[in-house]
Amino acid sequence: MATKTPVSTTINGEPVEFLCEPRQSLLEVLRDTLHLTGAKEGCNNGNCGACTVILNGVAVDSCLVLGVEVEGAEVTTVEGLACRNELHPIQQCFLEDAALQCGICTPGFLVAAKALLDKIPNPTEEQIRFHLAGNICRCTGYDKIVKAVQHAAQEMAK
Amino acid sequence: MISAFTYKSPTTLKDAIASLASEPGKSEVLAGGSDLLALMKDRIATPEVVVNIKSIPNLSGINVAGGKIQIGANTTLTDLIEHAAVKKNLPALVSAARDLGSTQIRNVATVGGNLCQRNRDWYFRNGLNPEVKEELQYSSIFPMEGQVYVHPSTLAPVLIAYGASVTVASGVDAAGKEKTREIPVEKLFQVSDLKGKREVVLAPNEIIVSVNVPVVDGVKAAEIEVRERQSHDWPLVQAAAALTVDASGTITKANVVLGHVAPVPVRASAAEKLLVGKKLDANLATQAGKAASEGAKTTPKNEYKTALVEVAVKRALLGAVGNEYWKGA
Numbered sequence: 001m002a003t004k005t006p007v008s009t010t011i012n013g014e015p016v017e018f019l020c021e022p023r024q025s026l027l028e029v030l031r032d033t034l035h036l037t038g039a040k041e042g043c044n045n046g047n048c049g050a051c052t053v054i055l056n057g058v059a060v061d062s063c064l065v066l067g068v069e070v071e072g073a074e075v076t077t078v079e080g081l082a083c084r085n086e087l088h089p090i091q092q093c094f095l096e097d098a099a100l101q102c103g104i105c106t107p108g109f110l111v112a113a114k115a116l117l118d119k120i121p122n123p124t125e126e127q128i129r130f131h132l133a134g135n136i137c138r139c140t141g142y143d144k145i146v147k148a149v150q151h152a153a154q155e156m157a158k
Numbered sequence: 159m160i161s162a163f164t165y166k167s168p169t170t171l172k173d174a175i176a177s178l179a180s181e182p183g184k185s186e187v188l189a190g191g192s193d194l195l196a197l198m199k200d201r202i203a204t205p206e207v208v209v210n211i212k213s214i215p216n217l218s219g220i221n222v223a224g225g226k227i228q229i230g231a232n233t234t235l236t237d238l239i240e241h242a243a244v245k246k247n248l249p250a251l252v253s254a255a256r257d258l259g260s261t262q263i264r265n266v267a268t269v270g271g272n273l274c275q276r277n278r279d280w281y282f283r284n285g286l287n288p289e290v291k292e293e294l295q296y297s298s299i300f301p302m303e304g305q306v307y308v309h310p311s312t313l314a315p316v317l318i319a320y321g322a323s324v325t326v327a328s329g330v331d332a333a334g335k336e337k338t339r340e341i342p343v344e345k346l347f348q349v350s351d352l353k354g355k356r357e358v359v360l361a362p363n364e365i366i367v368s369v370n371v372p373v374v375d376g377v378k379a380a381e382i383e384v385r386e387r388q389s390h391d392w393p394l395v396q397a398a399a400a401l402t403v404d405a406s407g408t409i410t411k412a413n414v415v416l417g418h419v420a421p422v423p424v425r426a427s428a429a430e431k432l433l434v435g436k437k438l439d440a441n442l443a444t445q446a447g448k449a450a451s452e453g454a455k456t457t458p459k460n461e462y463k464t465a466l467v468e469v470a471v472k473r474a475l476l477g478a479v480g481n482e483y484w485k486g487a
Binding site: 021022023024025045046049052058060061063064065066112116132133135 | 160161162164165190191192196236
């Protein structure tokens with residue numbers, strides 16, 4: 001067993017400490033060590049976006065970040081979006097607008113959309129499509145997802 | 159899970175160089191990780207030591223001074239495309255960086271890493287599996303040293319067109335200070351043997367510190383990528399053009415550089431020669447495109463690329479002077 005490294009970080013606003021091997025990706029640490037299974041392993045090489053988390057304010061593929069790299073960082077996963085029993089407006093709009101089918105891409109889309117709306121609160125359709133191009137959906141299609149993000153932007157502006 | 163390695167996260171350039179030198183050839187630099195970690199997952203890279211250079215201060219950020227824009231090697235592509243001076247002075251570089259990867263990739267991928275990334279050839283990425291060698295539709299139309307892969311960087315052709323250089327930290331002198339050397343981006347690349355010899359001429363203990371782009375008044379530049387998909391894909395062909403045009407409209411200097419057609423970014427010298435001393439119009443741009451594709455050694459699977467080179471060069475040249483005719487009147 002390789003030596004494990006202690007890592008102190010902040011996940012969804014809570015201080016978290018964990019031990020990991022340097023070769024473990026952030027995605028593996030989130031899912032296997034911290035049991036935050038919202039981020040999904042799709043391609044595991046940065047093509048599908050299903051493992052998207054927000055790292056220090058920007059969306060990243062957690063499969064392409066090592067667990068040891070988040071020392072001192074701030075991480076937001078899809079588990080950090082809802083507030084107690086209340087869904088985040090982006091989640092609510094995805095539900096209302098039927099912007100999901102099988103759901104495996106959804107956590108990645110929600111987190112990527114959150115990062116986008118944090119940066120650009122009122123994005124154009126083109127900006128939404130540009131910023132979500134790293135997330136792949138293989139069943140719903142993108143129109144409903146784009147509409148749900150536009151809807152969420154309107155809700156969040158209220 | 160990827161093979162185990164020793165992880166180092168030095169906070170000085172000197173320590174990073176020492177870490178790389180301690181296991182020459184068995185260590186890898188980790189910057190954004192979007193290439194290295196994917197290579198490690200596929201067991202194409204199996205380093206014993208991984209040196210994360212993101213904890214080293216001053217390797218990221220953009221400085222504008224003395225007629226040049228100095229881009230720290232660790233600057234992410236997102237930070238590059240959002241920087242006001244870069245947007246104003248280097249529109250072709252912004253175009254290339256913006257079209258690259260996805261938001262998630264651009265948020266981690268660095269300018270230095272983009273130049274040092276390994277090639278995307280399927281044969282290489284499949285562990286030199288001979289069965290994969292037949293997939294040649296993306297391959298080089300200007301093969302070199304028997305290699306048919308294409309260089310993956312889309313920043314490199316643009317940086318070469320702009321006349322950029324890289325500052326490289328290479329070892330430590332007797333006084334304990336890092337030694338640096340300057341390499342024109344054009345001279346940074348070599349033909350890899352897909353084994354020990356990399357796509358860049360850097361020694362195993364060398365690290366790119368910054369990319370330095372001269373800002374010259376009157377230089378007009380553009381880049382065109384011809385793609386199967388508009389996002390999150392590598393181009394089939396890329397052309398970058400930077401033109402210096404005098405008051406009469408005559409081209410006094412032309413840099414035309416092609417990407418994704420050869421194992422290194424290549425200068426289209428015949429096209430450049432044709433352009434200098436003339437005034438640019440659609441006819442001249444078309445001729446320059448034809449000149450750029452001359453000498454191509456194609457196969458039935460990749461011969462379409464010569465037509466793409468012709469149109470990409472034509473569009474890059476006319477786009478540089480603001481004539482984006484292909485977008486419609």
